[in-house]
Amino acid sequence: MSAVRKYHHGDLRAALIEASFDLLAEAGLQRFSVAAVARRLGVSSAAPYRHFPDRDHLLSAISATAARDLRAAITAAADAAGPDPADRLAAVAGAYVRYVVRTGAGFHVIYAADLYKIPDDTRREQTRALMTTLLDLASATGSPSYEEDVLFVEATIAVAHGYASLFTDGFFARNGGTVDAIAVRAVQAARALLAPSPAGQ
The missing domain is CATH 1.10.357.10 (Tetracycline Repressor, domain 2)
Structure with missing residues (x-):
């Protein structure tokens, strides 16, 4: 499990998936959300939806x-x-x-x-x-x-x-x-x- 990471530039889709694993390891599936992944990366809550239309598509x-x-x-x-x-x-x-x-x-x-x-x-x-x-x-x-x-x-x-x-x-x-x-x-x-x-x- 890693520390909270901040996203700067590059492949946001890959960064979202990588940060999702950190969140799953720390909080579990029940507390997993797109918004929590966005906060982890330091991006807007809308940013992940450019790549994944909802939580299930990210999962x-x-x-x-x-x-x-x-x-x-x-x-x-x-x-x-x-x-x-x-x-x-x-x-x-x-x-x-x-x-x-x-x-x-x-x-x-x-x-x-x-x-x-x-x-x-x-x-x-x-x-x-x-x-x-x-x-x-x-x-x-x-x-x-x-x-x-x-x-x-x-x-x-x-x-x-x-x-x-x-x-x-x-x-x-x-x-x-x-x-x-x-x-x-x-x-x-x-x-x-x-x-x-x-x-x-």
């Missing part, structure tokens, strides 16, 4: 950027985890925690229901690519069906989002938990979900 652009960047972070984490497919999928949880704590843009932003009415091909392309990467990682574990892949992805993200939310809410502050330490715990929890079930269960 759609944020979703596209977040999906692209989270996918890159997930891919890098999976590659760093080594060849074991279960380790690679579990690594998603750590990448997710680090990204969401830094940007505030988790699945609740990337796949926000209100965005599906926005005709944004870039967002659709990036969110589809993110989900395809996740499902490919799940499929590589040898799961028996697409439905099982979806459940693996769902469980991994749910664990990661829970850890990220608890960290943001200060739950781990009393123990001095760092983002990296919590990310490691998220990976361990996700990996446990992928452990083979005992015979007969």
Whole structure:
């Protein structure tokens, strides 16, 4: 999370998206507004509307950027985890925690229901690519069906989002938990979900 930044000149559209991530990380989606982003950049409340007609269009652009960047972070984490497919999928949880704590843009932003009415091909392309990467990682574990892949992805993200939310809410502050330490715990929890079930269960 960065300090309040002032916009001077250049690409206002890109500056609005960048400042939006700072605001999401600090205030959350419920308190996110176009006016707050404008104040953060030190521009008039009307300036953002030259690029985005409303809050949802700005969030759609944020979703596209977040999906692209989270996918890159997930891919890098999976590659760093080594060849074991279960380790690679579990690594998603750590990448997710680090990204969401830094940007505030988790699945609740990337796949926000209100965005599906926005005709944004870039967002659709990036969110589809993110989900395809996740499902490919799940499929590589040898799961028996697409439905099982979806459940693996769902469980991994749910664990990661829970850890990220608890960290943001200060739950781990009393123990001095760092983002990296919590990310490691998220990976361990996700990996446990992928452990083979005992015979007969």
